[in-house]
Amino acid sequence: MITVRDLYKEYRVTERGRGLGGTLKALFKQEEKIIKAVNGLDFYVGKGEIVGFIGPNGSGKSTTIKMMTGILAPTSGEVLIDGRNITRYRKEAVRDIGVVFGQRTQLNWDLRLEESFELLRHIYRIEKKDYRETLEVMDSILGVGELLNKPVRQMSLGQRVKGDLTAAMLHSPKVLFLDEPTIGLDVGSKYALRKFIKEINAIKGTTVILTTHDLGDIQELCERLIIINGGVMMEDGNLSEIVERIAPYRTLAVEYYDAVVPEHAKAEILSVSDNVVRYKFMKADMTAAELIRDLSELYPIKDVGIEEAGIDDIIRIAYEMKK
Amino acid sequence: MKKIGSAFAYYLGVTMCNIKMALLTIVEYPSNILGWVISNPIQFLLGFATIKFVVEQFGGINGWSYGQLAFLYGISVLSHAFSMIFFVQGWFMGFFVIEGEFDRFLTRPLSVLYQFFFTNINVFGFTDLIPGILVFLYGCAKTGFSFTASNMVGIMALLIGATLIRGGIYILLGTTSFWTKSANDFGQFVQEIFDKTTMYPLSMYPEAMQLILTFLIPIGWVSFYPVSELMGIETAFSAGGMGVWITLGVGIVTMIAAGLVFRIGLRRYESAGN
Ligand SMILES: Nc1ncnc2c1ncn2[C@@H]1O[C@H](COP(=O)(O)OP(=O)(O)O)[C@@H](O)[C@H]1O
Ligand SMILES: [Mg+2]
Numbered sequence A: 001m002i003t004v005r006d007l008y009k010e011y012r013v014t015e016r017g018r019g020l021g022g023t024l025k026a027l028f029k030q031e032e033k034i035i036k037a038v039n040g041l042d043f044y045v046g047k048g049e050i051v052g053f054i055g056p057n058g059s060g061k062s063t064t065i066k067m068m069t070g071i072l073a074p075t076s077g078e079v080l081i082d083g084r085n086i087t088r089y090r091k092e093a094v095r096d097i098g099v100v101f102g103q104r105t106q107l108n109w110d111l112r113l114e115e116s117f118e119l120l121r122h123i124y125r126i127e128k129k130d131y132r133e134t135l136e137v138m139d140s141i142l143g144v145g146e147l148l149n150k151p152v153r154q155m156s157l158g159q160r161v162k163g164d165l166t167a168a169m170l171h172s173p174k175v176l177f178l179d180e181p182t183i184g185l186d187v188g189s190k191y192a193l194r195k196f197i198k199e200i201n202a203i204k205g206t207t208v209i210l211t212t213h214d215l216g217d218i219q220e221l222c223e224r225l226i227i228i229n230g231g232v233m234m235e236d237g238n239l240s241e242i243v244e245r246i247a248p249y250r251t252l253a254v255e256y257y258d259a260v261v262p263e264h265a266k267a268e269i270l271s272v273s274d275n276v277v278r279y280k281f282m283k284a285d286m287t288a289a290e291l292i293r294d295l296s297e298l299y300p301i302k303d304v305g306i307e308e309a310g311i312d313d314i315i316r317i318a319y320e321m322k323k
Numbered sequence B: 001m002k003k004i005g006s007a008f009a010y011y012l013g014v015t016m017c018n019i020k021m022a023l024l025t026i027v028e029y030p031s032n033i034l035g036w037v038i039s040n041p042i043q044f045l046l047g048f049a050t051i052k053f054v055v056e057q058f059g060g061i062n063g064w065s066y067g068q069l070a071f072l073y074g075i076s077v078l079s080h081a082f083s084m085i086f087f088v089q090g091w092f093m094g095f096f097v098i099e100g101e102f103d104r105f106l107t108r109p110l111s112v113l114y115q116f117f118f119t120n121i122n123v124f125g126f127t128d129l130i131p132g133i134l135v136f137l138y139g140c141a142k143t144g145f146s147f148t149a150s151n152m153v154g155i156m157a158l159l160i161g162a163t164l165i166r167g168g169i170y171i172l173l174g175t176t177s178f179w180t181k182s183a184n185d186f187g188q189f190v191q192e193i194f195d196k197t198t199m200y201p202l203s204m205y206p207e208a209m210q211l212i213l214t215f216l217i218p219i220g221w222v223s224f225y226p227v228s229e230l231m232g233i234e235t236a237f238s239a240g241g242m243g244v245w246i247t248l249g250v251g252i253v254t255m256i257a258a259g260l261v262f263r264i265g266l267r268r269y270e271s272a273g274n
Helices: A019-028 A061-068 A090-096 A113-123 A128-142 A157-169 A187-203 A215-221 A239-246 A288-298 A311-320 B002-028 B030-058 B066-099 B112-118 B123-143 B149-175 B187-198 B207-216 B224-231 B243-267
Strands: A002-014 A032-045 A050-054 A076-081 A097-101 A175-179 A207-211 A224-229 A232-238 A249-256 A267-273 A276-282 A301-307
Touching: A002 A061, A032 A061, A032 A232, A050 A061, A050 A215, A061 A076, A061 A097, A061 A175, A061 A207, A090 A097, A097 A157, A113 A128, A113 A157, A113 B002, A128 A157, A128 A187, A157 A187, A175 A187, A187 A207, A187 A215, A207 A215, A224 A239, A232 A239, A239 A311, A249 A288, A276 A288, A288 A301, B002 B030, B002 B112, B002 B123, B030 B066, B030 B123, B066 B112, B066 B123, B066 B149, B066 B187, B066 B224, B112 B243, B149 B187, B149 B224, B149 B243, B224 B243
Parallel strands: A050 A207, A050 A224, A097 A175, A175 A207
Antiparallel strands: A002 A032, A002 A076, A224 A232, A249 A276, A249 A301, A267 A276
8 A cells, every 4th residue: 555665755955044135045055954854764654554753853743644645855866655556646645655753733723613614625526425424424533513613713623633634534535644632632522533543444444644742642643663763763563562572571560568679589679669669670581470489488479550551651762772 | 738738637627626626715715705805905005195295396207197006006016916826825935945845846746836835825816906097008008008008918918027037036935945954034025025025116126136136136127127118218229119028038047946946846856743
């Protein structure tokens, strides 16, 4: 569905003085600084996949999405949407995609939501019948029906994002790109958005690529993660496999009857509070049961809890990676 | 042919929808309307009154009678009005480049330039048509310009060509932002130059400037050369009765050139970091 081949993007930042003089100078004398935002990405996304695209700030996620959606021309390399080069055949290829950037909107700020939809209906030549049907589906998932008559500028962020998601789905795209869609959303809207992604994926088989900082989004939605840093691929694979590889440990919280801190040779103590001690141990070294057995021989145990090794650790590691 | 026809019908449908949205937006901000409807026409009528004053003092400008000047002025304001309706967005292209506003146009299956101009079609521009029509009709009456079929077609070709020349120049200027990455605010400046060079006979100006405004920047073809010919006034150019068609041709060429430069510029588009 999406093929990304040897993709590079450099931004040219011109440093120039202020005012007319600076502008004229910039026109003739190029004092450019080059920012290498994406440095040789290669991957393939199949039909119906939901892929989490993550990495620290400035790692090139948005730049990559913009190249995949035809907004930016790659410096080199190519993006194929369903076999079509999106840079060369932009007008044809973008029919197959929908795009939502969390911080921006494609809706007309001054008009009622339905007016923006009407324009899109013309642009994508959507039959009235199909339009009604899609709107009904979107209404059942997102409750967007009651927003149709509302001017976009009067909407809350959550409502606006619902409007944008619906707008992006009106022409039933094969792929949906979402760049930080949950940023700033309240819990209810976040929940609705996740439900939306799951359902369009299940009902329409829509392929979804999303960037997010939100652990819950990834945990609930993505089977596959692509982690990039400095515009380079760090990880690409099954979520649980990546967790296994990057964070092959677990955390065991043990509550004792007294304020004791028993140690174990193969476990590291992470924290102590009141009677609870948290141990971190490698899955390869021993099982949780073995650790509990050893500790209970030292002191009586009141309660235990296992924290499954962490997607949050992955996210933390991914987002804290040094450039 | 059939394909072109259906493409045309498609763009027309989208355009009607855009116009409807533009009208709805105006209704959202009714207080703006009054300003436009009153201040714009008055500005141009005052400009015309100034010409009347000059002509009464000196008996004409460079051999142009009052009626002929009115005709020229009318054509200039009319083409200005049309360029305001369809192409005024060009003035703000730099803003679109810097703020990454082309993003949403690029993700839609339509020409980016088309969306740029027609998504924000400026229906207010029609307020400039009013003084244009008034002064133009006045000029026609004074000079005895008759509305024969061929004259009507000629005026249409002239206005389309002149509007395309103006629009093409707006695009070419706006497109520089793809290279400079700054929002050059050239609108008022360019309008002033257009006003000064198309509302009055170009022959008033030094020869070097006339040459530039004929060959380098085709402003002379917006109004001066074709109108001179229609009015039977000799110029450095004899277009052999084809003046209005040359204007149309120059307009089309300017617009095509502008479209090509825009395409090259768009490849340099870098959106905006968040
Ligand atoms: N329009 C732009 N012009 C110049 N530099 C940019 C632009 N957009 C992004 N960058 C730079 O490119 C790098 C990657 O940015 P981006 O793709 O936005 O990363 P992410 O979305 O992962 O935070 C950063 O160093 C950023 O500053
Ligand atoms: Mg980003």
